Amino acid sequence: MLMWPTMLASNLIDLYDVVHHAGGRPILVVEQLTLALGRHGLLLGPSGSGKTTLLHLLAGLLAPQQGNLSVLGHDLRAMGDAGRDRWRARHVGIIFQQLHLIAAVSIADNLRLARRLAGKGPDDEAVLQLLTRVGLADRANALPTDLSQGERQRVAVARALVNQPSILLADEPTSALDDGNCQTVIDLLVEQAELSGATLLVATHDRRLMSRLPVLLELARPMERVA
Numbered sequence: 001m002l003m004w005p006t007m008l009a010s011n012l013i014d015l016y017d018v019v020h021h022a023g024g025r026p027i028l029v030v031e032q033l034t035l036a037l038g039r040h041g042l043l044l045g046p047s048g049s050g051k052t053t054l055l056h057l058l059a060g061l062l063a064p065q066q067g068n069l070s071v072l073g074h075d076l077r078a079m080g081d082a083g084r085d086r087w088r089a090r091h092v093g094i095i096f097q098q099l100h101l102i103a104a105v106s107i108a109d110n111l112r113l114a115r116r117l118a119g120k121g122p123d124d125e126a127v128l129q130l131l132t133r134v135g136l137a138d139r140a141n142a143l144p145t146d147l148s149q150g151e152r153q154r155v156a157v158a159r160a161l162v163n164q165p166s167i168l169l170a171d172e173p174t175s176a177l178d179d180g181n182c183q184t185v186i187d188l189l190v191e192q193a194e195l196s197g198a199t200l201l202v203a204t205h206d207r208r209l210m211s212r213l214p215v216l217l218e219l220a221r222p223m224e225r226v227a
């Protein structure tokens with residue numbers, strides 16, 4: 001039987017010999033990195049080791065330069081900018097370190113806009129359901145500025161999931177938090193990823209998270225690798 005490559009892919013992420021340059025120097029070097037579908041991962045590495053760069057590559061926000069970069073069986077190097085945008089809208093949810101909520105509209109509208117930007121039709125039931133899941137249904141009409149930082153972070157989690165992604169990427173979601181809140185946020189991410197059927201990849205230098213996710217992926221700074 002003939003199968004499409006996506007159906008054969010048991011790995012969510014497959015990277016080989018990936019190098020990314022900026023400012024005339026390598027800022028990310030990955031010989032090999034794999035993450036199986038459904039196995040949540042922690043991407044650890046010191047500041048400057050390229051964690052955010054790697055998340056942006058996986059999300060299709062950066063154009064790959066060198067190496068093999070396959071996510072869900074899709075070759076990201078074979079896609080143009082528009083192709084990567086479409087691919088991200090279909091498959092990726094991302095929670096940035098700076099949450100990037102739109103301050104001028106309500107939190108429900110932040111979720112509605114995320115659907116619209118992904119080319120999806122309105123679905124107020126899905127929006128309300130997600131806000132309920134993160135405990136913010138009664139604040140649906142509040143502006144992001146009227147919420148606490150923890151509440152805003154929960155909105156960002158809900159927004160990242162509103163397009164039912166296969167991959168949920170989170171950049172440093174806990175490094176500014178005390179131990180109690182750190183636990184709450186990682187529990188929320190795992191719980192919500194699982195409810196959505198998404199695989200979670202958290203980039204951090206917060207070693208408190210080491211025991212919280214089953215797969216540990218480590219990046220070294222490119223300079224340290226050469227030395």
Ligand SMILES: Nc1ncnc2c1ncn2[C@@H]1O[C@H](COP(=O)(O)OP(=O)(O)OP(=O)(O)O)[C@@H](O)[C@H]1O
Pocket residue numbers: 022023027045046047048049050051052053054205
């Ligand atoms: N557009 C760019 N031009 C030049 N250098 C860049 C660019 N983007 C990132 N860098 C550099 O690449 C390196 C890796 O950056 P990146 O943000 O991916 O690291 P990180 O592991 O996420 O660090 P942190 O833990 O501090 O968030 C850094 O030294 C950064 O200064």
Ligand SMILES: [Mg+2]
Pocket residue numbers: 051052053171172
């Ligand atoms: Mg970073």
